[in-house]
Amino acid sequence: MSEDLASAAVPAHTTVARGSRNDNTRRHNLSSLLTAVHYGGPLTRAQLTRDTGLNRSTIGGLVTELAQLGLVIEDSAAETGAVGRPSLIVRPDRRVVALALHPDVDAIELGAVAIDGTVLARRRASVDAPPTPQDAAAFAWEAAREIGQEIPGLRVVGAGAAVPGLVAADGATVVDAPHLGWRGVDFREVLAEALTLPVVVGNDANMGLRAEWSFGAARGVDTVVFLNGSASGIGGAALVGGRMLRGGRGYGGEFGHMMIRSDGERCSCGRSGCLETVLNAERLDAVAHDDAALDALASTLADAIANLECAFDPDLVLLGGYLGSLYAVRRPLVDARVEELAFRPDVEDVAIARTALGGNRLLIGAAERAFAALLQDPAGVALVAL
Amino acid sequence: MSEDLASAAVPAHTTVARGSRNDNTRRHNLSSLLTAVHYGGPLTRAQLTRDTGLNRSTIGGLVTELAQLGLVIEDSAAETGAVGRPSLIVRPDRRVVALALHPDVDAIELGAVAIDGTVLARRRASVDAPPTPQDAAAFAWEAAREIGQEIPGLRVVGAGAAVPGLVAADGATVVDAPHLGWRGVDFREVLAEALTLPVVVGNDANMGLRAEWSFGAARGVDTVVFLNGSASGIGGAALVGGRMLRGGRGYGGEFGHMMIRSDGERCSCGRSGCLETVLNAERLDAVAHDDAALDALASTLADAIANLECAFDPDLVLLGGYLGSLYAVRRPLVDARVEELAFRPDVEDVAIARTALGGNRLLIGAAERAFAALLQDPAGVALVAL
DNA sequence: GTTAAAATGTTCCCGCAGAAAACATATACC
DNA sequence: GGTATATGTTTTCTGCGGGAACATTTTAAC
Numbered sequence: 001m002s003e004d005l006a007s008a009a010v011p012a013h014t015t016v017a018r019g020s021r022n023d024n025t026r027r028h029n030l031s032s033l034l035t036a037v038h039y040g041g042p043l044t045r046a047q048l049t050r051d052t053g054l055n056r057s058t059i060g061g062l063v064t065e066l067a068q069l070g071l072v073i074e075d076s077a078a079e080t081g082a083v084g085r086p087s088l089i090v091r092p093d094r095r096v097v098a099l100a101l102h103p104d105v106d107a108i109e110l111g112a113v114a115i116d117g118t119v120l121a122r123r124r125a126s127v128d129a130p131p132t133p134q135d136a137a138a139f140a141w142e143a144a145r146e147i148g149q150e151i152p153g154l155r156v157v158g159a160g161a162a163v164p165g166l167v168a169a170d171g172a173t174v175v176d177a178p179h180l181g182w183r184g185v186d187f188r189e190v191l192a193e194a195l196t197l198p199v200v201v202g203n204d205a206n207m208g209l210r211a212e213w214s215f216g217a218a219r220g221v222d223t224v225v226f227l228n229g230s231a232s233g234i235g236g237a238a239l240v241g242g243r244m245l246r247g248g249r250g251y252g253g254e255f256g257h258m259m260i261r262s263d264g265e266r267c268s269c270g271r272s273g274c275l276e277t278v279l280n281a282e283r284l285d286a287v288a289h290d291d292a293a294l295d296a297l298a299s300t301l302a303d304a305i306a307n308l309e310c311a312f313d314p315d316l317v318l319l320g321g322y323l324g325s326l327y328a329v330r331r332p333l334v335d336a337r338v339e340e341l342a343f344r345p346d347v348e349d350v351a352i353a354r355t356a357l358g359g360n361r362l363l364i365g366a367a368e369r370a371f372a373a374l375l376q377d378p379a380g381v382a383l384v385a386l
Numbered sequence: 387m388s389e390d391l392a393s394a395a396v397p398a399h400t401t402v403a404r405g406s407r408n409d410n411t412r413r414h415n416l417s418s419l420l421t422a423v424h425y426g427g428p429l430t431r432a433q434l435t436r437d438t439g440l441n442r443s444t445i446g447g448l449v450t451e452l453a454q455l456g457l458v459i460e461d462s463a464a465e466t467g468a469v470g471r472p473s474l475i476v477r478p479d480r481r482v483v484a485l486a487l488h489p490d491v492d493a494i495e496l497g498a499v500a501i502d503g504t505v506l507a508r509r510r511a512s513v514d515a516p517p518t519p520q521d522a523a524a525f526a527w528e529a530a531r532e533i534g535q536e537i538p539g540l541r542v543v544g545a546g547a548a549v550p551g552l553v554a555a556d557g558a559t560v561v562d563a564p565h566l567g568w569r570g571v572d573f574r575e576v577l578a579e580a581l582t583l584p585v586v587v588g589n590d591a592n593m594g595l596r597a598e599w600s601f602g603a604a605r606g607v608d609t610v611v612f613l614n615g616s617a618s619g620i621g622g623a624a625l626v627g628g629r630m631l632r633g634g635r636g637y638g639g640e641f642g643h644m645m646i647r648s649d650g651e652r653c654s655c656g657r658s659g660c661l662e663t664v665l666n667a668e669r670l671d672a673v674a675h676d677d678a679a680l681d682a683l684a685s686t687l688a689d690a691i692a693n694l695e696c697a698f699d700p701d702l703v704l705l706g707g708y709l710g711s712l713y714a715v716r717r718p719l720v721d722a723r724v725e726e727l728a729f730r731p732d733v734e735d736v737a738i739a740r741t742a743l744g745g746n747r748l749l750i751g752a753a754e755r756a757f758a759a760l761l762q763d764p765a766g767v768a769l770v771a772l
Numbered sequence: 773g774t775t776a777a778a779a780t781g782t783t784c785c786c787g788c789a790g791a792a793a794a795c796a797t798a799t800a801c802c
Numbered sequence: 803g804g805t806a807t808a809t810g811t812t813t814t815c816t817g818c819g820g821g822a823a824c825a826t827t828t829t830a831a832c
Contacts, residue, residue: 017414017417017418017421017422017438018418018438018439021411021440021789021790021791021817022408022411022788022789022790022791022816022817022818022819023790023817023818024406024411025406025407025408025410025411025789025817025818025819026817026818026819028403028405028406029405029406029818029819031403032402032403032404032405032406035402035403036402036403040402044780045780045781046779046780048402049780051401051402052402052403052404052405053404053405054405054407054819054820055819055820055821056780056781056782056821057781057782057783057784057819057820057821058405058818058819058820060781060782061818061819080828081829082778082779082828082829083777083778083779083828083829083830084777084778084779084780084827084828084829085778085779085780085781085825085826085827085828086779086780086827086828087779087780087781088780088781222634223633223634223638236697238697240626240627240629240631240638241626241629241631241632243626243627243629245626245627245698246609246627246699247609247698247699247700248608248609248699248700248701249699250699251696251699251729252609252626252697252698252699253697253699254696254697254699254729255696255697257696257729258693258696258697259646259689259692259693260645260648261648262646262647262648262649262650262659262689263648263649264648269729270726270727270729271692271727271729273648303645303648306645306657307644307645308697310637310640310641310643310644311622311624311638311639311640311641311644311694311697312631312633312638313632313633313634313635313636313637313638313639313640314633314634315634340656341656341657343637343640343643343655343656343657405819406819407788407818407819407820408787408788408789408790408817408818408819408820409788409789409819411788411789411790411818412788412789412790415789415790430809431809431810432808432809435809440790440791441790441791441792442809442810442811443790443791443792443810443811443812443813444789444790444791446810446811447789447790463798463799466799467799467800468799468800468807468808469799469800469801469806469807469808470798470799470800470806470807470808470809471796471797471798471799471807471808471809471810472798472799472808472809473808473809473810474809474810
C-alpha cells in the first residue's frame with residue numbers, strides 16, 4: 001500500500017481491481033503484524049505500534065486476535081532499563097509449522113519448519129533410483145506421522161514441495177523434472193491427497209532464493225539474482241522489486257540456459273553455449289587443480305553475472321552450490337571482471353555473495369511458500385493438527 | 387489485493403508494513419474506479435459494480451466523488467436494447483491531462499495527453515545540436531503555454547519526461563544520456579521549476595513499454611520483454627508480473643548491452659559482443675539488400691529473444707523501431723529460430739509482436755507515469771489549470 | 773520510602789467505510 | 803397500459819480504526 005509511485009503496480013487494465021471493504025483493512029493489518037513477527041522475530045507491541053503507525057488500542061485488538069488464533073504468544077517484557085511500563089513482547093507461536101518436501105535424485109527429505117523459520121525436525125531417506133511422485137508422497141506421509149508423534153501439539157498450515165525442474169505457474173504441475181523423470185505430473189494433487197493438506201509446488205531454485213531472502217544472505221534485499229550450481233545443472237531465480245520472478249508460465253529465471261558462449265557446445269536443452277554446458281560440476285571437478293582452467297571458468301561466471309546485471313540491475317547477486325565454491329576460490333578475479341564488464345556507471349555497488357542457509361535452504365523456502373497464505377490472511381486459514 | 391498466492395509479494399522483512407485505515411479503503415476504491423475508466427474507457431456504473439464486487443450504493447458514492455473532483459463525467463446511457471433502467475456511463479474527463487516531454491538529439495517534443503490516453507496537442511522543435519536540460523525545460527514551458535491558450539480549460543496533473551539514457555530509480559536524475567550529453571543532471575528539478583508542476587523522469591524504453599502496455603500492443607499482458615531499435619542504440623525494458631522492471635538503481639532492462647556474441651566487437655560501453663554492436667541501425671542499413679546478411683542479423687535478434695525468454699518467460703516479446711522492421715521482413719526466420727532455441731516445453735506460446743503506438747508512444751508513456759499518482763490517489767492529487 | 777514522570781495497556785465513544793434493504797425510476801416486453 | 807427487470811437513491815446497520823480518558827508498571831528524583 002505504501003510503495004513508491006515509480007514502480008507501483010498499476011492494476012491490470014483488462015480486469016478491474018476488486019473493491020476493498022473494511023474487513024480487508026482488518027485482514028491487511030493482521031497480515032502486517034503476523035508478517036512482521038514472522039520475519040522480524042519477537043517484537044514489542046510498542047514497536048509494532050510505531051512501525052505500523054496504527055493506534056495503541058488497535059494494535060492491542062489485533063494482537064489479541066492473533067493470540068486467540070494461536071498464531072502468536074504474548075510474553076511479559078524482559079528487563080529493558082527504559083522508563084515507563086514495559087511493552088508486551090509478541091512472538092510467533094513455534095508450534096505453528098509448515099511441512100517442506102524436497103524430492104531429489106538420490107534422496108527424499110521432509111522437514112517441519114516453524115513459523116519463525118526454524119527447522120524443528122527433518123526426515124531423510126536415501127533412494128537408489130529417482131523416486132516417483134507417489135514414492136515421494138508416501139514418504140512425506142510417513143515422515144510427517146513420525147514427526148507428529150515426536151513433537152506433540154504441532155499445528156500445520158500446509159506443505160510446500162521444492163522440485164528440481166520446471167514447475168508451472170499454477171504451483172501444482174511439474175512440467176518437466178528430467179533428473180527425476182517427472183513430466184506433466186500434478187504433484188500438488190498427489191501430495192495433497194497423501195497429506196490431506198493444502199500443498200504448493202515450486203521450482204527448487206525459486207524456493208532457495210525465497211529462503212535466502214527471508215532468513216539468509218538476501219534478507220531484506222529487494223532485487224536479487226540467484227545462481228545455484230548443483231549436480232543437476234544450474235538453477236536460477238530472481239527477485240524483482242520484492243517479488244519472485246515467475247514468468248508467464250512459471251519458467252522464468254532459467255539462467256542456466258542463458259547462452260554465454262555463442263560458439264559453445266550443444267546443451268541437453270537443444271541450444272548451444274548454455275551457461276551450464278560451459279560451467280558445470282563435472283568440468284569444475286576436472287579442472288580443480290588447473291589454475292588457468294579454473295580462471296577460465298571463473299571468467300565465464302563473471303560474464304554471466306555481468307549479463308544478468310545489465311538485465312536486472314540487482315542489489316545482490318547470490319551464488320549457491322558449486323558456483324559459490326568457485327566464487328570463494330576466485331573471488332578477486334570474478335569481482336574484477338564483473339566490475340570491468342559492468343555496464344552500470346556506479347560499479348562500486350555491485351554486490352556478490354554466497355548463500356547462507358546451507359542444507360536447510362530448500363526446506364525453509366518450501367515452507368515459506370506454504371506459510372504465504374497464512375501470512376496473507378491470518379484469520380482465514382485453518383490449521384490442522386499434525 | 388486479489389492476486390494469486392504464488393507470486394504474492396510478501397511485505398519487505400526489514401520494514402514493517404504500514405497499517406491500513408478506513409480511508410485507505412476509500413482511496414483504494416476510488417483508485418480502482420478511476421483506473422478502470424482510465425484504461426477501459428467509458429464503463430457503466432453497473433459494470434463497475436459487477437467488476438469490483440462493491441455494492442451499488444457504494445459505487446454511486448464513489449463515482450459521485452470522482453465527478454465532484456472533476457475526474458470523471460457521468461452521461462445518460464445510450465440505447466442499449468436491454469431491459470431495465472439504463473445504467474449511467476462513467477468516462478474520464480478528457481480535460482484532465484498530463485504533459486509529456488521527449489528531448490532527443492535532433493528535436494524536442496511536448497504533448498498534452500488526456501487521461502483517456504489520447505494526445506490532445508503536441509509541439510515539436512527541431513534542434514541542430516542536442517538540447518541542454520535548460521533548453522528542454524524552456525521549450526516545455528513555452529509549448530505548454532501555447533497549448534494552454536489553444537485548448538482552454540485543461541487541468542494538469544503533472545509532467546513526465548522520457549529521456550534516452552540511464553535514469554536513476556528516483557525518477558529524477560539523468561545519470562548518463564550519452565547522446566544528449568547529459569550526465570548526473572537532476573532533470574526533475576530543472577523541469578519542475580520551469581513548469582511549476584510535479585515531474586517524473588524516466589528512461590525512454592521504459593516509458594515506451596508503459597505506453598504499449600497501457601494502450602498498445604501489450605495491452606493487458608502481464609509479462610513483456612521490449613526491445614526497441616533506435617538511432618541511439620537498442621533500448622530495453624521489461625514488465626514482470628504487471629510491474630515495470632526497474633532494478634536496484636533504475637538501470638534494469640538494458641538488453642542492448644547483453645552479450646550476444648562472445649567473440650564480438652568492442653562496444654562503447656566497454657564490453658564486447660553487446661547486442662547493439664552486432665545489430666544496429668547502421669549495420670542494418672548497410673546490408674538492406676543483402677539477403678544473407680539480413681538473415682544473419684535476424685538470427686542474432688532471435689538469439690537475443692531466446693535468451694530473454696529463458697530469463698523472463700514473457701507472454702509477449704515486443705519489438706520496436708528497426709528491430710520491428712527487421713522482424714517484419716524476416717518474421718518466419720526469427721519465429722523459427724526462436725522456437726528452435728526456446729528452452730520452454732510449450733513453445734507454441736511464444737508470442738512476438740511489433741509496437742502499435744508509433745510516434746505517440748513516448749508521449750503516452752511519459753504521461754502515464756505522470757498520471758500514476760492521480761490514479762493511485764484520486765482525491766489526494768491537486769490539479770493545476772494550464 | 774514516597775512522589776513524579778514516562779511509557780504502555782485498556783476501555784469507551786466517535787466518525788467513516790461499505791453492506792443491505794426499501795424505495796424510486798427508467799427501460800423492454802406483452 | 804401493465805408488468806418484469808435492472809438500476810439509481812436513500813436510509814439504516816455493522817465493523818474498523820482513532821482518540822481521549824483512565825489504569826498499570828516502570829524509572830528517576832527527592
